[in-house]
Amino acid sequence: MDGPNTDVIQGTLDMLILKTLSLEPMHGFGIGRRIEQITRGVFKVNPGSLLTALQRLERQGWLDAEWLRTENSRRAKVYRLTRAGRKQLEAETTDWTRRAQAIARLLKAEA
């Protein structure tokens, strides 16, 4: 309870997923782990939210999914970014940068 807040900033989960998948196709756990690694543990993704978000992004046509067989003959769902997803990522990145800069400017402002 007292540890640092590792919640993903509201509304940014989609962008984080899209960005992660822009590196390479991955399955759900991999995406979550990768986000944690890259953000050096600042963000920890809740698995339930992650899997729900993946369904949503897939329905929106930003991700494609494919079922693969793992070594122990289980089914694994691997997601990959679509062209539309790439566009969406660009849009969200631009938007986020603009807003982050604005907040940074505001916080830097002196009295």
Added chain:
Amino acid sequence: MSLWRQLSRGLSTLLDRRAADRNHRDEAEHYLDAAAAEWMARGLSPDEARRRARLEIGTAVNLREDMRSYGWENAVAGILSDLRYAGRRLRAAPGFSAVALLTLALGIGATTAIFSVVEGILLKPLPYPRPEQLVALWHTAPGLHLKDLNLAASLYFTYKEESRAFQDVAMWQTGAWTITGTSQPEEVPGLQVTYRFLATLGVEPALGRGFGASDDDPHGEHTILISDGYWRSRFGGDPSALGRRLLVDGAAYTVIGVLPPSFQFMDRRISLLLPMQYDRANTRLISFCCQGVARLKEGMSLAQANADVARMILLAPRKFAINPGIAGDAFRSARIGPNVRLLKDVLVGDIGNTLWVLMVSVGILLLIACANVANLVLVRADGRRQELAVRAALGAGWERLVRELLVESLLLAAIGGAGGAALAYGSLRLLTASELPHLPRIHEISLDPAALMFTACISLAAGLLFGSLPAIRYARPQVADALRGGGRSLSSSKERQRARSILVVAQVALAMVLLVGSALMIRTFQALRHVDPGFSNASQLETMRIFIPGTQVKSPEAAVRMEEEIMRKVEAIAGVSAAAITNVVPLESNGSNNPVYAEDRAGQDGAVPTIRRFKFISPGYVSVMGARLVAGRDLTWTELYRQTPVALVSENMARELWGDPQRALGKRIRTALSDDWREVIGVISDLRDNGIDQKAPAIAYWPLLYRNLGNASGASGAVRSVRYVIRSRRAGTTAFREELRQAAATVNPNLAVADVQTLQSVYERSLARTSFTLALLATAGGMSLLLGLIGIYGVISYSVAQRTREIGIRIALGSPLRDVTKLFVRHGLAMSGVGTVLGLVGALALTRLMKSLLFEVSPADPVAFAGATAALIGAGLLASYLPARQAAGIDPAESLRGE
């Protein structure tokens, strides 16, 4: 693209929930596996690794639940399961469901059927391209006291040549022609039209060509267009019909085209289209003959068209000479003005008011049905009070309970709506199959998508209306009360009873409005039945039409002699008491109207005198019809063949001109300045020729054969299209009609006998609209009375059931049984009394809408109001007495033990 994905993925999930679940499970399992694998890579045992993974992530089941909750299909699945549940509950209460569904189906069905009629007649555009541009060219002539004057050939040519507002102008006239050359001569209906007629309507022939300017040339070849139906029946649908010749009234016409199957015009039966071939060079100024139709130019308004016509009317006297024998300023003094109206309005006529009254009536009926169902649903929800309270106590959200209650009501409404649509379909089939109602555009009435859409909307609205009541009452938290009371606490049961009593009062009030409406129609119908139409015993009057074309019998006298010969043959048929000949049957509104000059009236030569109805008759007409000779004597056959200048007039015309029927005798009248004066020899009792509910017109009766009548320049003339009126007790039978045909055929086998009908059927048809309105209103009124009865009965008997213990105590304490009965009857009477009073007020306000449908009955007719009040109070008494008697029969010991 993404919408498509949403839909298809959602649907596939819905359709194969199991596959979707497997995918979710596999993904969740794999997620856990991957997490565990990571722990194992750090050196933990497989079991320990799984444990740690689960600790971090939660169970696979939780993950699956998270995934499952995503997507619109979940909401659908929820509603589907609600629907299944509601369906099971409705099946579990078959009595309730049957009554509710039947009530709803009747209400929705009646509303849908009437809406379809309204839509087909009033709302649907005419079946031509850009129908809003089509207008009918009517005129007014205040100088002649005429509100509706048709089109003259002179005006047609003027409009065609001078118009700024019209794209196209055409003139038309109905007719019927005898087609010979086949086994049996047949009379075929159709139109005579000027050549731009089809182009004005925007209709192309399906086969061949339409008329061109050359077809309208009076000296040109005879050409003809035939309808699709006639083409199929006469030529078997053979395209080689084009170019074939038809013998039309003895003259050869070349078929140049076939109309499309969908073609229709002004509800006329049309098998033939003949060119009018009006000779412009010989057209005189006063040549009113036909009707006009025109297409407005793009963007032209009706007002602009009327202004244009007003301008052009003044041009006509410069283009066409006045008729010989008519005063030079007759046209000007008639003060002809424009009365251009939308073609659709002319076709639909004044039925709009009737239809809206019916629409309001069925709307009220639907409301009553809704109130009834709401009452039933309330009782049911009341029975579930404890269950609902328990569920609310266990944490069911109110929106969840509201949804469940609403879904049940909506399901009821949907099934009721489907039943209603089926009922409406059936009743519309019946309606359109029967000729009785005499509605315009009747073949355009159908249960089309718009009507079905309407059904869906009113079903939904009805479901929300009667479903929201229990939802509001029972879904809100009232846990403690409901659980403690166990449904037996007196105060809350009273409160519940109040809601239902209010519904019943509303029902009674609405039923009152409908009952008053039906009572007014019944009174109107009675009043109409008591009117003396000017003929008597119409069911024993057979009528038939025969046309003797000039190609068959040249001279007018020979034509009339043939007409008489047929009449003699008809009189010889067994069972015929008398027969006579005239030109039109009463009430058929196709009589001609012309001015009549009276010799002893001043100011004859300048102004055109008042227009009178013209009829042509043979001797014996008056007695055959069952009319009376008020003064003077009948026409004789000698006078007829000598063409003696005599005439008869109607009683009202005699009174108007000379004050007294006796004084009319010996006076002289004529219809044009060049005519001979004709001596009035008899006065005939009035005839309601424009409709039973209309004032009897003033009528001038002329002999069938005449000389120098109506600017004939001394020539003889005869009525060649004649109606026989035959008095016989065998009238209406098939055998008799066959004998009539044979009688005509023995005189001349080339004559077609048409329109065989009894005068009674003509009379019934003239009352058809009133009977139709009456039948529908009375049905609605009867149903509303029945529903009101059921409503009162339901509330009282439920109240009896609720208060069994209280009644038991009362009886045990010695209360007389009559008092117990009175208790409940008083409640029932209070409800019907309040409802009736409220309904009286509503009816007073609403029946004014019916004014134009009533005949010699005021919209506030005390008899109608008293009758409806008595019916409702009586029904209220009956409906409350029955369950009240049950209350009196309660066994006190039994009732107390039962509780």
